Amino acid sequence: MSDDTTIVLPFPHQRSPHHSLAARHHRDWLDRHRALAAVADETAYGHWEVAELAALSYPAAGPEDLGLAADLLGFFFLFDDQFDSELGRRPTEVSRICDRLTEIVHGALPQGTSDVERAFADLWRRSTSGMPARWRARAAANWEWYFASHPAEAGGRRGGRIPDRESYLMLRRGTAAMETIFDMVERLGGFTVPPSVLHHPLLRRIRQLAADIPSFSNDVRSYPLEAPRGDVYNLVLIVQRERGCPAEEACAVVLGEAQVMVDTYAGLLARLPDACAELELDDEQLGIAQRYTDGISAWLAGYLLWERRTGRYRTG
Template structure:
C-alpha cells in the first residue's frame, strides 16, 4: 500500500516540557534493568522514543510522575515482547502467572534478577503506596485482563487461527493495555475518580472509545509488521480475512471504524460535560488526558521508530502512517 490515509483526529497536540530529559533518563533506567542487553537493543530503544508517548499523553504531569509513567510503558513493552517470544500458550501462561505473583507478593520483585519482572516490581512498588485499595484492585484487574488476552493470542498463534472480527475487537481493547494506562492518569495527577464517575454510562463510553481508537490506530500503523510475521492479530488483517477484502479496502474499513469511534468519543464527552458529575476537578483532569491519549498516540506513532519500515522484515510492506484531519478542538 503506497499512499497514506487520513484519520479523524480533532484534538490539539500537546508535549510535556520534560520530554527530552525523561527520554535521556529512560535510556539509563532501561539499561540499569537489563532491558537493552540484546545486540542493537539500545538503538531500537532510542528510535522508539517511549518517553515522548508519555509526554504527549500526560503533558501536564510533573517530571517525576512522567518518569514513572515512562517506566511503566517500558516495562509493559518489555513484558509484551517477552510474552510474544514465549513459545506457545503454556509458556505464556507460565510468564503470566509470574507477573500475577509479582503483583501479589509483598516483596514486589526486590530480589529478582534484572529484566522485565524486576522493572515491573519497581514501578508497581513506586505506584501502589500512592493510591487507595480500590484503585489498586481496579488497576491490577486491568493488568489481569491484559495478561489473559496475551494467553488468548498465544493460543491463536499456536493454532494459526485468525480471530473473528467481533472477537478480535473485544480482545484488542485488552491486549492494548489501555485501561491500565488510563488508570495511571489518576495517581500521576494526585487524584482519584469517585465510584459514581466510573459507573457513569457516558464516562465509560468515553473511556472505551478512547481505548479502541488508540488500539485501532496502532493496528493501522503496524499491520505490515504483523503481516510479515504471519501474525493475525490486527484489525486490518482480521477484516481482510473475514470479509475477503483486498488489503487497501481492509485498511479503509479500519479507518472508518477509527473515525466512527472518534465521533463516539466526542459525543460521549459532550453528554458527560452536560451532566452533574463533570464539575469534579479530578474528572476534568482524566477527561483531558483521555483526549491527549488519542492525539498523542497519533503524533508519537509518526515520530517514533517503533513502526518504521526498517523494523519490518521483508520487502514491499511500507507502513502507511495516516495524516490527521480536523486537528483543531
C-alpha cells in the same frame, strides 16, 4: 500500501516540557534492567521515542512522574515484543511468565527473581505509591487482565486461525492495556475518580472508545510487520476475510471505523456536563471528572501523533 493513515481529532495534542529529564531517567532505568531492554536493539529502540510518547500522552505530569510514565510505556513495548519470537507460540510458557507477574500485583511475589519481574515490581511499587486502596485494587485487576490475555494470544498464534471480530476485540482490549493507561491518568494527576463517575455509562463509553481507537490505528501501522510473522490478532486481517478485499482496502476500512469512533467520542465529551449535573456532583468532583476526561483525550491525541512519527513501525 498508502501512507494516508491520519485520523483527524477535534482537539490538539499537548507536550510536557519535561521530556529531556524523562528521557535521561528512562535510559538509566533501562540500564538497571538490561535483560528487559535486550529484547530490542538499542539503536532501534532509540528511534521509538518512548519518552516522547510519555511527554505527549501525559503532558501535565511533573518530571519524576513523567519518568515513571516513560518506564511504564517502555515496559509495555519490551514485554510485548518478547512474544514476537518463538516464545509467543508457546502458551504454557507464556502463562508461566505472566502468572508470576500477576502475583506481584497481589503481593505474593513482592520482589521477583528475573530481571523482568524486578522491573515490573519496581513499576508497580512506584505506580501505587500514595494511591488509595480502591485504586490499587482496580489497578491490580487491570494488570491481571493484561497479563492473562497473553497466553490466549500465544495460543492464537500457534493455531494460526484468524479470529472473528468479537473474539478479536475481547482479546485486544486485554493486550492493549488501555485501562492501565487510564489508571495512570489518575496516578500522574494526583487524584482519584469517584466511583459514580468512573462507572457512569457515559464515562465507560468514553473510555472504551479511547481504548479502541488507538488499537484500530495501531493494527494498520503494525500490519506490515505482523502479517509476515503470522500474527492473527490484527483487525486488517479480519476485515480482509470479512470483505474478501486486499490489504490496502482493509486498512482504509479500519481507519474509517476509527474516525467514526473519534466523532462519537467527541459527541460524548460534549455530554459530560449533563451527566455530571445528573449525578449532582460538587465542584471538586466536577473538576475531577473534567481532569480525567481531559487526561484521556490528551493520551489519545498524544498517542496518535507519536504513532505517526515513531520509528517503531517502520519496515525499511
